[in-house]
Amino acid sequence: MSRIYCQGCQYPKNACLCAHLKPMSCLTQVIVMQHPSEVSQSKNTVHLLSLVLPAMRRYVGESSADFEELRQGLDLQHCYLVYPSDKSQSAEQISIALANANDDAASSKCVRGSPANSAPRTAPQTQTKISIILLDGTWRKAYRMLQLNPWLLELPSLHLNFEGQSQYRIRKSSRTDSLSTLEAAAYTIQALEPNVDIEPILKLFDAMVQARLDAMPTQVRARYHDDK
Numbered sequence: 001m002s003r004i005y006c007q008g009c010q011y012p013k014n015a016c017l018c019a020h021l022k023p024m025s026c027l028t029q030v031i032v033m034q035h036p037s038e039v040s041q042s043k044n045t046v047h048l049l050s051l052v053l054p055a056m057r058r059y060v061g062e063s064s065a066d067f068e069e070l071r072q073g074l075d076l077q078h079c080y081l082v083y084p085s086d087k088s089q090s091a092e093q094i095s096i097a098l099a100n101a102n103d104d105a106a107s108s109k110c111v112r113g114s115p116a117n118s119a120p121r122t123a124p125q126t127q128t129k130i131s132i133i134l135l136d137g138t139w140r141k142a143y144r145m146l147q148l149n150p151w152l153l154e155l156p157s158l159h160l161n162f163e164g165q166s167q168y169r170i171r172k173s174s175r176t177d178s179l180s181t182l183e184a185a186a187y188t189i190q191a192l193e194p195n196v197d198i199e200p201i202l203k204l205f206d207a208m209v210q211a212r213l214d215a216m217p218t219q220v221r222a223r224y225h226d227d228k
């Protein structure tokens with residue numbers, strides 16, 4: 001018998017996540033370059049991310065030709081690749097630098113545009129919209145995508161100063177700090193926009209993980225709890 005899928009979240013009816021779905025928005029433009037092998041994965045966290053963050057843009061492919069549409073429409077100003085390297089800056093450093101630049105620009109406009117005898121006014125702080133690009137795939141596949149797309153190496157890169165532990169309990173990994181693409185996107189947004197609440201992303205992710213655990217036979221589920 002074929003499975004019946006929810007039209008809202010596109011998950012099987014018995015694992016519907018709509019009750020946990022709370023769409024949100026942020027100033028940061030999130031762009032995901034997804035390896036083709038990840039699209040059909042049942043634990044596709046990029047699909048989850050697209051549900052809670054409708055403005056997210058996803059491009060599937062591997063070679064440079066696959067991402068020609070992305071390259072043509074990409075605004076290179078304030079565009080960062082989320083990929084740790086010797087030259088990458090922390091997302092927190094970038095956030096501080098942009099905030100300082102915005103403050104300087106706002107102060108300059110206030111001085112030039114306000115008459116000397118006018119009463120002081122409180123204006124909303126100007127914010128810079130930036131784009132972040134994430135590679136969705138295993139470390140090996142992400143590295144291959146990077147090599148096949150040398151234009152990515154021309155972008156400034158950023159990394160996260162993440163000291164916690166991934167909540168991706170249903171994935172086997174040798175590193176506890178290895179994040180899913182969804183988590184990497186969420187924590188990058190939080191670092192760049194401290195006032196944005198990323199709980200809708202993390203709660204939906206946790207609901208998916210828990211639904212997967214609940215569907216496992218008891219002896220299989222125990223393996224994941226033993227690894228915690």
